[in-house]
Amino acid sequence: MRIDVIGGGPGGLYFAILTKKARPDAQIVVHEQNRADDSFGFGVVFSDDTLDEFLSRDPESYTMIRDRFAYWDDIRIRRQGRDIRCGGNGFAGCARLDLLSVLYSRARQVGVELRFSETIDPATLLDRFADSDLVIACDGINSRIREQFAAEFGPETTLMRNKFAWLGSTRPLPDFTYFFRETAHGIFTAHAYQYRPAGRDSGPISTWVMETTPECWAGHGFDALDEAASARLLETIFAEELEGHSLVTNRSLWRNFPKVTCRQWHAAGKILLLGDAKATAHWSIGSGTKLAMECAIALSDAVVANGQDFAAIAADYESARRTAVEVTQHNAGVSLAWFEHVARSWDMPPMQFANVVMSRAKSITYDNLLLRDPDFVAATDTEFYQTLLAETGIDCRKSRPTPMFTPLKLRELVLANRVVVSPMAQYRATDGVPGDWHLMHYGARGTGGAGLLYIEMTCPSPDARITLGCPGLWNDEQEAGFRRIVDFVHENGDTKVAMQLGHAGRKGSTQLGWEDADHPIARADANWPLVSASPIPWFEGESQIPDELDRAGMDRIKADFVAATERAARAGFDLLELHCAHGYLFASFLSPLTNQRVDGYGGAIENRLRFPLEVFAAMRAVWPAGRPMAVRVSASDWAESGVSEDDLFAIAKAFSEAGCDLVDVSSGQTVPHQQPVYGRMYQVAFSEAVKNELGLKTMCVGAITEAGQVNTIISCRRADLVAVGRPHLTDAQWSLRAAAWYGVKAVSPPLPWLSGASQLLRESAKAREKQMELQRKAKPKRHHLPDAALKEAAQ
Ligand SMILES: Cc1cc2nc3c(=O)[nH]c(=O)nc-3n(C[C@H](O)[C@H](O)[C@H](O)COP(=O)(O)OP(=O)(O)OC[C@H]3O[C@@H](n4cnc5c(N)ncnc54)[C@H](O)[C@@H]3O)c2cc1C
Ligand SMILES: Cc1cc2nc3c(=O)[nH]c(=O)nc-3n(C[C@H](O)[C@H](O)[C@H](O)COP(=O)(O)O)c2cc1C
Numbered sequence: 001m002r003i004d005v006i007g008g009g010p011g012g013l014y015f016a017i018l019t020k021k022a023r024p025d026a027q028i029v030v031h032e033q034n035r036a037d038d039s040f041g042f043g044v045v046f047s048d049d050t051l052d053e054f055l056s057r058d059p060e061s062y063t064m065i066r067d068r069f070a071y072w073d074d075i076r077i078r079r080q081g082r083d084i085r086c087g088g089n090g091f092a093g094c095a096r097l098d099l100l101s102v103l104y105s106r107a108r109q110v111g112v113e114l115r116f117s118e119t120i121d122p123a124t125l126l127d128r129f130a131d132s133d134l135v136i137a138c139d140g141i142n143s144r145i146r147e148q149f150a151a152e153f154g155p156e157t158t159l160m161r162n163k164f165a166w167l168g169s170t171r172p173l174p175d176f177t178y179f180f181r182e183t184a185h186g187i188f189t190a191h192a193y194q195y196r197p198a199g200r201d202s203g204p205i206s207t208w209v210m211e212t213t214p215e216c217w218a219g220h221g222f223d224a225l226d227e228a229a230s231a232r233l234l235e236t237i238f239a240e241e242l243e244g245h246s247l248v249t250n251r252s253l254w255r256n257f258p259k260v261t262c263r264q265w266h267a268a269g270k271i272l273l274l275g276d277a278k279a280t281a282h283w284s285i286g287s288g289t290k291l292a293m294e295c296a297i298a299l300s301d302a303v304v305a306n307g308q309d310f311a312a313i314a315a316d317y318e319s320a321r322r323t324a325v326e327v328t329q330h331n332a333g334v335s336l337a338w339f340e341h342v343a344r345s346w347d348m349p350p351m352q353f354a355n356v357v358m359s360r361a362k363s364i365t366y367d368n369l370l371l372r373d374p375d376f377v378a379a380t381d382t383e384f385y386q387t388l389l390a391e392t393g394i395d396c397r398k399s400r401p402t403p404m405f406t407p408l409k410l411r412e413l414v415l416a417n418r419v420v421v422s423p424m425a426q427y428r429a430t431d432g433v434p435g436d437w438h439l440m441h442y443g444a445r446g447t448g449g450a451g452l453l454y455i456e457m458t459c460p461s462p463d464a465r466i467t468l469g470c471p472g473l474w475n476d477e478q479e480a481g482f483r484r485i486v487d488f489v490h491e492n493g494d495t496k497v498a499m500q501l502g503h504a505g506r507k508g509s510t511q512l513g514w515e516d517a518d519h520p521i522a523r524a525d526a527n528w529p530l531v532s533a534s535p536i537p538w539f540e541g542e543s544q545i546p547d548e549l550d551r552a553g554m555d556r557i558k559a560d561f562v563a564a565t566e567r568a569a570r571a572g573f574d575l576l577e578l579h580c581a582h583g584y585l586f587a588s589f590l591s592p593l594t595n596q597r598v599d600g601y602g603g604a605i606e607n608r609l610r611f612p613l614e615v616f617a618a619m620r621a622v623w624p625a626g627r628p629m630a631v632r633v634s635a636s637d638w639a640e641s642g643v644s645e646d647d648l649f650a651i652a653k654a655f656s657e658a659g660c661d662l663v664d665v666s667s668g669q670t671v672p673h674q675q676p677v678y679g680r681m682y683q684v685a686f687s688e689a690v691k692n693e694l695g696l697k698t699m700c701v702g703a704i705t706e707a708g709q710v711n712t713i714i715s716c717r718r719a720d721l722v723a724v725g726r727p728h729l730t731d732a733q734w735s736l737r738a739a740a741w742y743g744v745k746a747v748s749p750p751l752p753w754l755s756g757a758s759q760l761l762r763e764s765a766k767a768r769e770k771q772m773e774l775q776r777k778a779k780p781k782r783h784h785l786p787d788a789a790l791k792e793a794a795q
Contacts, residue, residue: 001026001308004129005136006120006145008032010044010096011275011292012138013103016112018057018300028112033119036104040251041096042168042207043070043195044289045176048090057297061106068098070194070205076175077354080182081240084354088372091176093195093207099289122148126268133308135271136299138292141258143277153273154263159256160282162340163217167231167252168204171245178357179241180342185219187342188212188237191284204248209283210234211339217254227252257282257336259329265322266314274299279325282332284339285361291328295321330679335361337685344692348717351376351383356716362681366402366715367708371775384715401746403714404707405739408451408721410661410697412626413574415451415721416494417747418714419735422701422725423454423500423577423632425470427512432462432472434481439488445728446489446497449735449747452721453495455482457502457579460564463528464503464557464585467512468521473501473564479571486572492750499568500632501561501619502579505588506532506546518672520544533588533595533602533611538672548597549585549611557585558615565619569627575662576623577630578616580651582669586612587634590651591670593642605650613658620659628661630699635667635686638674645689652690662721663690664699681709688718699723707738740764 001023005012008030016028046054054062069092074085107114120128122145129135137145146155172194179190191209198205217223220237222230231247238247260280265273275292302316338345338360345356354376358364370377384403385396396406405417428437446453459465459472472478486497504510509527510518518538521527531553532546549557561578568576580586588594589611595602601610620629635648643651652663665687668674676682680703687700700713701723710722727734739747740760749757 002132003028003134003136004132005030005138007139008114009138009140009275009292010099010103010289011296012136013107014293015136015274015296015300017061017103017107017110018297019303020110020112021058022300022304024111030107030112030114031118031120032114032116034116036116041166042204042250043093043193044096044099045193045286046092046290047286050290050294051092053294053297061102064102064106065094065099068094068196070196072175074175075358076177077357078177078241079180079350079353082350084350085175086354086358086369086373086376089176093193095196098196132270134303136274137271137277138274139277141260141276141280145271146262146273146277149267149271152264152267156261158259160259160336161214162211163214163254164209164211164257165230165252165254167208167210167234168248168250169206169208169242169245170204171206171242172198173206179238181237183216183220183237186213186216187346188216189339189342190238190241208247213340222254230254259333261329265318269310272299272314272317279329281328282336284335285332291325295325330677331361331363334685349383349387351380352715352717355380359712359716365706365708366711371772380715399746401744402711402742404710404722405744405746410575410628413496413628415496417451417735418721419450419710420452420699420721420723421445421450421454421728422723423456424725424729425456425466425513427467427469429469429471432459432465432470432474433478434471434485438481439485442485443488444732446495447492447750448733449739449749450495452498452575453489454498454500457500459503460501460560464508464560466504466508467510468526469512473567474560479567482571490572494748496574498575498577499573500577500579501564501568503557503585505585506530506536506538507583509544532585534597536594554611558618561615562618562622565622569624575628575630576619577632577664578619579632580612581632581634581666583671587670591637591643593637593639593671605647609651609654613654616655616660617658629659630662630664631655631660632664632666634670635665635683637670638668638676639671642670648686648690649694652694652696656696662697662699665690666701678703681713684713684718691717691719701725707741736760741768
């Protein structure tokens with residue numbers, strides 16, 4: 001078997017070593033355009049987990065690089081000269097040049113042939129390697145092979161907004177450090193770490209990746225500076241942080257990070273993409289080197305397992321790595337987005353700022369940090385309680401209930417904690433009347449410990465309903481049904497109850513959620529006429545074409561909402577929300593994709609807002625002044641030319657000025673061709689943007705399943721309330737259980753459950769201790785410390 005590897009970077013070399021070890025009979029040749037001692041970049045970073053994997057795969061190369069490591073446990077966040085540390089992180093840095101020379105000598109040792117100064121022309125690749133069984137294309141981020149075979153690989157490259165440059169320095173750094181510096185033009189971040197022990201020889205020992213917005217970069221005139229002058233200017237910006245050391249350049253040019261993805265990783269029956277050539281992950285969550293080497297392991301496994309069966313190799317490789325790569329890319333995207341908007345967190349107190357830096361990429365939550373560094377979490381909580389006291393007069397300094405179990409005040413309403421049962425349609429009403437099912441369902445969730453319980457979308461007239469099973473609030477019987485539920489919840493605990501009023505618009509007259517949702521009711525004569533902002537059906541050719549809502553229709557609908565608001569107030573609801581999300585009537589006005597009107601209600605966002613705002617203002621006028629109101633919005637349509645971030649800010653601001661106390665930030669469901677990017681907490685960034693940019697109170701929702709996530713969101717100022725939907729469908733006492741998990745006694749169960757709740761507290765404390773112990777044991781050992789440091793650590 002003959003394998004040609006194009007590109008002698010860490011990905012290609014590691015693949016060649018592992019494969020040659022497992023298949024000594026294979027002839028493996030690495031072609032590298034540079035000379036052996038040419039190298040760009042400074043250090044590379046590996047986590048303990050990755051090092052464990054290297055140790056198990058090739059102990060020889062692992063041992064060769066281990067003694068060249070700089071190893072650190074703490075992450076340091078230094079903003080404007082003030083330091084915060086978070087421990088328990090376990091990373092090692094190593095010089096890229098050292099890593100490459102170790103991999104070269106190991107490759108030679110196992111019998112891989114290395115050919116330097118040999119540039120492969122992608123156009124002649126198939127002819128040149130006609131006799132090869134496999135060609136591994138790991139020719140880096142600007143891969144010309146990827147572009148040559150673009151029709152098969154289907155690559156997409158997106159340039160990110162911020163400018164960055166890699167530099168080195170002679171300054172030693174005991175920790176992985178984020179330096180933040182504010183200048184007249186904006187904020188600079190330096191992601192800095194030491195990658196080899198100090199004093200071995202002269203030259204740089206730490207990597208400094210500099211990052212800033214294009215505006216700040218241009219404001220300082222970097223666009224007119226060459227590499228050397230740019231480094232000198234950075235030295236003045238980070239003068240205090242560099243402590244007299246200089247910055248060293250090595251192709252340290254400013255660039256925009258390209259996010260590369262490929263539809264498939266194989267082409268021409270013999271070429272496989274590897275490393276940066278195939279997919280890039282922003283360096284702010286770890287190095288591309290790590291990703292390239294992890295993929296090299298999987299590709300080698302696939303080759304060893306399948307011999308010359310190219311289709312099987314390609315399939316195994318993709319199935320082993322595609323999800324992992326996409327998850328890494330997604331997390332990297334979330335992390336880089338935080339750095340692009342660092343200014344939004346700039347006013348935060350020190351611990352909160354450090355906490356946001358630590359948990360920016362979603363994989364580190366409150367509970368992970370508790371495990372890594374409990375003192376860091378305790379200090380963050382203390383600062384949170386102090387801020388809460390200063391801003392609201394609510395004092396949680398002694399009870400320390402964790403951020404998610406602190407109260408929130410909205411007008412005269414005080415919620416006992418930050419967990420909300422999200423509105424969830426039940427499709428169980430008859431003629432819009434809530435019955436026994438609703439009393440049971442909402443009664444259970446209203447006594448399960450959440451601060452606020454939402455009732456599902458309820459409609460102010462029969463033709464405003466989504467389905468025949470949706471509840472309404474247009475007659476006395478419905479009002480009485482809701483009064484029964486609200487009274488029950490109020491009588492049995494602290495949970496408050498919210499009514500969500502909405503109009504289905506073009507998504508009305510459809511089947512129940514568990515039937516063919518969003519499709520017209522099967523019995524043709526049961527359907528009713530629809531209205532929307534514009535006459536665009538939901539499913540082209542199948543759904544009814546709605547009438548464009550005229551002024552008389554707007555007046556009728558507004559009057560219906562006002563009447564329902566009065567009923568909701570009489571029924572005793574504590575908070576009222578207008579549903580302007582998910583493609584229903586008001587959302588159809590807000591989104592440019594569904595509002596194509598040419599009158600004063602279409603066009604610019606100010607116009608698209610007019611009707612929803614008018615209804616909201618009319619409701620606010622009759623809703624009791626002491627009770628808060630909310631609006632649910634779709635922050636993005638997840639479709640081209642949909643609602644933009646500027647639209648979102650305009651919407652949130654306008655409702656707030658009309659008396660809205662809470663922006664409930666959801667997303668999507670406005671058009672059937674949406675392409676949402678799902679993942680845990682996937683909508684939280686929208687809430688965070690509204691909250692930090694406009695200073696408004698927000699609620700977030702979407703794929704939030706763990707208490708640790710809720711605590712992270714609240715303590716990092718990403719939202720004021722967290723709505724939990726699907727988990728509450730099967731677990732009415734989700735909040736009671738979460739409180740018991742943290743040993744928090746602030747959540748009181750209904751009196752008949754007291755003995756069960758105290759048992760839950762005791763058992764949860766034991767279960768939690770056991771789980772943390774297991775997690776501590778599962779943590780990678782510190783065996784990656786170089787021998788000298790290990791001895792020191794043991795003393
Ligand atoms: C300027 C720069 C500085 C960086 N600095 C760092 C750093 O300090 N720390 C860090 O962790 N990461 C750094 N990175 C990122 C890191 O280098 C990559 O993520 C990682 O090396 C990916 O490994 P790879 O094997 O896929 O590709 P690479 O390491 O990029 O290797 C690709 C190799 O292919 C060779 N090649 C390309 N085309 C041909 C051809 N036609 N014929 C033959 N050979 C070819 C190139 O010369 C190169 O050696 C840096 C990236 C850049 C662009
Ligand atoms: C069965 C079901 C019914 C829903 N009904 C409503 C509703 O009536 N009003 C609303 O605004 N959102 C509704 N949603 C959306 C949820 O409130 C929530 O935003 C969504 O499920 C994401 O949160 P989760 O991941 O915690 O479930 C519904 C979702 C589901 C799954």
